[in-house]
Amino acid sequence: MKTYDHTKIEKKWQEAWSKSKIYETKDSVSDTSSAAAKKENFYLLVEFPYPSGNLHVGHWYSFAVPDILARTLKMEGKNVLYPIGFDAFGLPAENAAIKNKVNPREWTESNMAYMREQLRSMGASFDWSREVVTCHPDYYRWTQWLFLQLFKANLAYRKETMVNWCPNDKTVLANEQVVDGKCERCGHEVVQKEMLQWNIKITEYADRLVDDLEKLDWPEPIKESQRNWIGKSEGAEIDFSLDFGEEKVNARTDADGKRAHITVFTTRPDTLFGATYLVLAPEHPWVTLTLQHKAILKNNEEVAVYVEQTSKKTELERQQETKEKTGVKLEGVVAVNPATGEKIPLYVADYVLAGYGTGAIMAVPAHDERDRAFAEKFGLPIREVVSDDRKLMHSGEYDDLSIEEGKKKITEVFGRRKTTYKLRDWIVSRQRYWGVPIPIIHCPSCGSVAVPDNQLPVLLPETDDYLPDGKGKSPLAKVESFVQVKCPQCGGDAQRETDTFDTFIDSSWYFLRYADPKNEKEFAAKDRQALWMPIDLYSGGAEHTTMHLLYSRFWHKALFDQGLVADSEPYLRRMNRGIILGPDGQKMSKSKGNVIDPDDVVRRLGADTVRMYLAFIGPYNEVASYPWNPDGVVGVRRFLERLWRAQELVVESDKLDDKSYSIIDRELHRTIKKVGEDAKQLKFNTAISQMMIFLNTIEKEKQIGKAQWETLLKLLAPFAPHMAEELWHESGRETSIHAESWPSFDPKLLVSEEGVIAIQIDGKMRGEITIASDSPKDAVEAAAREKVAARLEGKTITRTIVVPNRLVNFVTA
């Protein structure tokens, strides 16, 4: 017998599969088993990789393990789309460009070329003919076009927005690029800065993003994270009128003649009677306005200093000061509590956030920890208005109402219902080079004008200067030939937008392109979309729960509203995978020296071993972290070698003796059932364990029939595709095993002829008997009783519980 030479076998079959195009997915396939019927399409999506330049174990875990599911479903008769591509725009390419003077395009392309080879070494059933690369103009042309549909639908706008600004790198950073208040690139402290930025109105979809979670087959924790991130709060807005006393600077400020007032947002309107002061955020518009009119506030200077100080704080400083409250009282103005008529002071304090609610709160120190801390520090009154048994008190005619009733009543009388969200609009412009140019032209007379469809794509211009200009403009601003254009509307001189898109836009729709990757007229034709969307299962990392997953759900809904896609949700089912740690149980990192190089392991032990080991390490549908165990990989290799050697035990089916045949057949049918069911539930670990049990059975019987052997190979095929193919051909077959269909099992064979029955007395194990599985209940009970007769002596049996094929339990008095 030949030795198991994984290198030779894997190379041979990867080339053969590539040549025969066995994994190219047709848009629809007729089902030969039933006339005129179509095979059911199944779309299995995994998050496409960033072309970092090298595949790590995490990539294998992300792509090679779900491939087992893709292959299983294919054999079960589904037409499975399992595509791959690259999320190819982004910061690392630009960093490499600045650092090493390489062209970001070339850097990215050569990384992708290398990674394609690495990805092929997995032996995955990717359909490479549908590859999608986000930095290619034939893709980003449609990214631009889709953005313009949102722009035209009034879902994109440009606004002065507070952004994370790194003064050292002179660029805006995304929230995810700010780590502990510092720039992830250079470590410099990040500051908040007002800048003119493109935003997308994701907040307009906040309610639907929350509500539609109900109809998704997603794990509850993921849904809950999204709900928390969106942060929907039901409450009330309440107006507090202002009183300036003697001076009456402006008893009426507004043009419409309304009394000057401050509107607060609260989720506890029931505590209105306990509101003993108001707090405004330093950036609250009323504060800004008032500071310009010196006469209004008696301590104008002091307030101005406080506001100024807060604005200079870095993100890091604000985070660190969470406990100690600061603030300034506004002299010369009081607010009137609408419920009590009491005049209460106003404060400016940075514990109130400008971006949430109305940027102003009514402080109820008796029932809010933060208000209490502030009140204690500034000596403000603390008035309890809710009793320990959760009833209102000291609240006039509302006394004795429950909290819920109080909320309702007080909102009706003194305010109005209001819902707010933590979710902010999505800032999508980046002052960077390596991204999709925003397809907008700024015209002095027409404003922001969409680039017409026939001028798309707006190509990313070539340059060799990738540094930002230092004033917050992207490197594109320095390319004059790119910037200067005529306005598409009036024909006058105009300038192109020079920012590029956040890469989360690129990844918000890539899965639609897989359905129709070569289309030059549309981002994806409707009929192609209909064949594949919505996605049946989306597998990916937990880190994307509140970023990519939320952005793409929103994007899809926006497209749905424009009639561009047929579903309001892109992913029917989502699962988050866990992560693979180093052998020391720590996160893999170069500095810790615990990084496992998959290429190296593949060279030594083979792709089939690596795939199977990762599948065997633990259940795939749980967010867990599994340490890479070098001995464990060898164990899986050992299993494959034993399987390889088991070829020698194969005999013609009619030569197998009857007893052996039935023992093997029973176990085989159990294995067919378990492997198929477990694989579909992504419990590859137990599926593999059952194959191991079956191999143990073969070795014990020292023989296996040829038909049984070939059935086993089919079960193995999704897990170890190369070895299964090789053994299949060794067995005399000439077509690919991966075109075979999944074996079926005979339910009659699942039950053993005889089984072990546990015997309990009062629930405690007292023995066991082996008895025919079809024995009548009475016979089982009698046999059991006889077995433990000695123990039952002198006891009165009040009840006997018989669980078929499981146990007999005698309950005594």
Added chain:
RNA sequence: GCCGGGAUGGCGGAAUUGGUAGACGCGCACGACUCAAAAUCGUGUAUCGCAAGGUGUGAGGGUUCGAUUCCCUCUCCCGGCACCA
């Protein structure tokens, strides 16, 4: 602080969803082969006990004939968010 998820041998993990806890693999021990080692194969492996028999799924309590599984209280670990009113 809030939200979510966990806790089972030396390790990764199983357990038909209330019915023999520890499948499968790793590790370890002993044995076979070998001059020897590696590889391979065989046997054993929760724990206390020579045994009969106890005990045991983070801790404590409860429901039940029977609890890893259901209920209550607590401890610890991991992840996310965090002055969100």
